[in-house]
């Protein structure tokens with residue numbers, strides 16, 4: 001062994017002969033030896049050299065060699081200390097051993113005894129060092145494992161053979177919805193926790209078969225009443241001899257993933273339409289059935305139920321999708337204008353007809369024309385349309401040359417056309433020509449189950465538009481949305497979510513962010529009591545600022561009609577933006 005690596009010994013004794021003989025014997029036996037005459041020099045040496053063995057006299061002038069034991073403890077050295085005593089009193093020796101000395105030697109010291117004690121102490125020190133190293137290694141490993149445990153988002157729980165929990169990570173508390181540290185030491189079945197109870201069968205099977213078990217999707221109702229979906233993996237914990245020590249359980253929260261999977265699978269085979277209700281599936285079936293035909297379609301249903309979207313899907317699924325689809329909102333044009341828009345005109349056909357104009361029917365030759373709000377057209381236009389439907393021919397305004405087109409007609413109305421026919425406001429023959437296939441759009445109140453999907457869809461849409469981290473509706477809002485009748489259907493729901501996005505500054509939309517008209521309808525008394533004029537004015541101002549004082553958009557976002565908005569603006573004297581707002 002090189003001198004550098006030789007075991008280090010400190011000898012503290014006020015007798016020079018002892019120091020001399022100890023040093024000589026020990027150096028000859030391969031140790032590095034430092035000697036001290038006094039306790040203070042000895043302690044200083046210990047501090048500096050961290051020896052492997054210490055020999056110290058008990059009586060050091062006025063000092064007591066037992067103080068060395070205190071120093072060794074203080075420095076956490078685990079160095080064996082051998083006490084040297086000139087008085088072979090059992091009391092002093094046993095006191096020293098009781099206080100932690102490794103051994104004691106009585107003067108006069110014989111060389112062989114010294115070397116034997118030194119070797120035994122050194123062996124003891126090496127064993128202690130080894131144990132310390134192993135403990136440190138174990139601690140490091142444990143810390144490493146703890147860090148892995150803590151950083152995993154899945155719940156990890158280890159149990160012994162009697163299903164008593166040995167350890168669990170933080171995610172286990174979150175997923176199983178229990179207080180921090182509430183799991184450790186408890187028997188799984190005694191906890192009566194819905195999440196853990198649903199894992200019980202898998203744990204038992206693992207303990208019994210000593211094989212890893214996996215359950216892909218397990219549904220249960222969590223402690224807070226919400227439905228959850230988890231996947232479970234349970235592996236046996238075995239000793240190096242193959243003896244069962246228990247099991248390790250990994251629980252993954254699949255609730256959101258499952259929801260998104262449902263969205264993808266069940267919501268809609270189309271890109272625009274959201275909904276997985278039976279009524280919407282009937283609509284999807286009809287759209288698919290219409291894909292290979294040129295049949296005229298009449299889409300009926302209340303306002304905001306998605307008639308425009310359905311028309312677009314019909315066109316895009318048909319062989320005409322490479323050609324144009326033109327939408328004409330029949331109610332927005334006067335009779336003359338509508339005729340010229342649909343069929344075109346020649347120069348000079350009427351005052352203002354400065355040049356020839358191609359009509360929309362011709363524009364979407366080989367494509368589709370979507371006649372929205374067909375119930376609003378005049379009797380004259382009804383007759384002209386009937387002739388187009390019968391002959392696929394028309395004449396431009398001011399011209400007599402017939403023009404042939406190959407255009408598919410899709411019409412929509414929120415009126416009950418049968419009633420209009422009965423009242424003689426709509427031609428019966430046109431009604432039957434249009435109504436070759438009718439798609440009835442269900443009102444939202446008849447498919448409440450689609451509301452969470454639609455809300456999720458609109459949240460994603462407005463997250464991008466408003467760049468806000470809003471991710472959900474509170475349970476209270478969702479419950480109220482399900483109870484509400486939605487007279488404006490999906491359009492009203494979309495506006496309600498957009499309104500909330502404007503006002504909400506947290507991650508969750510609460511009742512306070514919902515348009516007053518919906519709140520009024522849901523809980524008229526409560527709402528009237530809670531919305532103070534100052535709150536209403538603040539809400540009004542906030543939305544006006546967001547929309548740049550655009551009144552139509554503000555009314556829409558607030559979910560109120562324009563006259564109502566104007567009344568409110570007058571009430572709070574907000575007709576014009578303050579000078580510093582614009």
Ligand SMILES: Nc1ncnc2c1ncn2[C@@H]1O[C@H](COP(=O)(O)OP(=O)(O)OP(=O)(O)O)[C@@H](O)[C@H]1O
Nearest residue numbers: 272273274302303304305306307308309414490491
């Ligand atoms: N099933 C749906 N999925 C996603 N969005 C929808 C759905 N139905 C309607 N919407 C949305 O609601 C709004 C109104 O839809 P759309 O204009 O198609 O309704 P409509 O029945 O044609 O209304 P109106 O009779 O007033 O013209 C649009 O913003 C549309 O994107």
